[in-house]
Amino acid sequence: MTTITPADPQVQPQSKESSFPWRKILFAIAVVAIVIFSLAPILWQVLTSFKTNEDISAVPNVYFPTRLTLQHYIEIFARRPFLNYMLNSAFVAITSTLLCLLLGTPAAYALARLRLPGERIVLAIVLVVTLFPYILLFLGLLEIVRATGLANNFLALIVPYTAMNVPLTILVMRSFFQQLPRDLEDSAKVDGYTTWGMLAKILMPMTVPALVTTGILTFIAAWNEFLFALTFITRESMKTIPVAVAQLSGSSVFEIPYGAQAAATVVGTIPLVILVLLFQRRIVQGLTSGAVKG
Template sequence: MDAKLPQRLLLGLLILALMLFALTPIIWQFLTSVKTNAEIAAIPTVYWPTQWTLEHYQSLFNRRPIGAYLFNSSLIAIVSTLLSLGLGAPAAYGLARFRFQGQNLLLGAISMVILFPYIFLFLGLLELVKGLGLGNNYLALIIPYTAINLPLAILVLRSFFRQLPIEIEEAARLDGYRTMSLLWYIVLPLTLPALVTTGILSFIFAWNEYLLALTFMTRETMKTIPVATAAIAGSSIFEIPYGPMAAATVLATFPLVLLVLFFQRRIVQGLTAGAIKG
């Protein structure tokens, strides 16, 4: 008998318990979204629905432009993520490979920006949006989200660029590659896990952000899915629509789950890269 079998079983049970603890809120939201109103309000609590229904999802699409909310969130999150990576990658490469006066000061400033709560920028951003007339415009969220995610992208990608052997780039330069073509064709493919990891972090922030989206997007068809989900809770003064709220939460979470599952291997590679030196 394997002497380590009890330890493995204990570790497996611990991992299973942690998974259940982490997944319980998600599972509960999904079960609530497919219960009838009677089962949601039942006392004692009905944990497993006896009659599955999609009426809460149907009511969402019938009463609210859920498709528009999802489109707005997707467009804003995708564009801001691509801009963060597109602007952050060259900046990170420059900070990783070139030396110049004041570089440490610049890196310190970038680190401070990451630690600085973006909520403190709210009033300044509000004045800029009003002054430029960007209210109810996608740029009102794309520009701030890009600026907020950019320092993180620069620091994360810089650390990965510094781990690449400089000999690879020197050989590419001998073959005629210039800096931008070297970055595009050689360096970025080698750091794809880092790009995916950084991109997903940026995407999740842009998808979930609430305060700026609530303030800058007041037109119903321009709202993002987090703002629309929160608005459902106050849609009735006589009852709390738990079913539609749960259905909207599931719809808002589902794209993020698919994104993480699709890029799971790249995320793990990005998080563990550089942990082992060979």
Template structure:
């Protein structure tokens, strides 16, 4: 009996091991496919930005340029002829200020909604949720009229104020969910020690929700950095344009030439700060995303 069962057991083990091996192979194929699908356009932009114009416009597509087809002229022209550093400063200023304002206003509002018994709290939360789902592009005409009446055209506030207002609802919802997960015992102990609400929020509560602050802050920063429609319409002065607008308006040496090289270089330059930012705060972002989905 025992001898007869041993071959069948070995066969079942081999079948299971072969099934696990095939699953691992399929898993790695899926991972490689997703990575190539995601990074393919980025790699193509990077290669285009360092290829010569002749290699870019060649009849036969040059996927991987040779050494004599490589050049840094597109990046040099981007900063020397097009003064792209000015647009980087403008985008950074608008994105940083609007992100700081969004966190500074949204965090206390989220804490109030999470801890205080406010009249009409459900109505407030419903309104915030509706605003979050509302397509911001539909606000364009109304904001354009407000900007015109307030005289904010060609002013950084014309971008900072809308960006802050658009990102506020998402900040409030995310931060409120984190505040609700914090134990009330800490706040009760802080009140006994003589902390007022502002001190408790600044010194105790916000440091404990740092991953959430980083996550929502980066989302707000990315939106402000990449936004195009408002920046194109509200800012017409050349020295105040942001990166998306400046990149879209790059011109070639002639009217009928598409500057593929400078466009690719501008895309890489505009995307690189976001990549560095996400990689630098990668651990905090993962903590914020995972902690927000688990009830403590």
């Protein structure tokens, strides 16, 4: 005989509502909303740079123009030495970035490996300096620049930018050095490497993601800095990108060149976008690896 067992009352057929992927849909909507919220100002700026002056001043706003022009891009290079401004920003940013890496990497290795007296105090000071609002240093730096005669000199920007970004370099590189096995250093010492030789030839090639991450962060901070560049550099031929964009003027006193400012902003941002895209994998690897151990 065939025995028929009663159905388990706890086992219920899965309803159509519970099988509907509400969570995935809500997650996708949230991601799209965040992307739109983040990219909308950038898209607006890019579109404004290609709009005609009539569309820029039109009421109601023309969000997606049908008439495109390159006149604003031609204007910023024809009326102002914009390429020279970009070279100035590149020189200041690259120099300060290299100095941060050269000064911060040995300091980070010393704090990660050597038994230094007052090590915790030094780390606390580095962390405080990293979190310190640098705008509060403006008046003091202004007096130093006046006293040393560094006005209209790139050193007036390179030195503060380096000082402001070295603590970040130390913190990130120290985390990487702490993750490296000590056996590598012991083997290098047995092979006759000095501390500097071991750092330059063995350890630094292994910390390339950290170097790229801190270098790009330092470069972006120096490239975008505005207040110090506006105050310490007044000579037209030595101005940087942020100052040049802010000081763009129209053909008359009452005209605000929105199109030219948008074009200048796009041109000034392109080098940063290219830099991040080229080193995207290194940046992600550096941020994730550096966050494992602190």
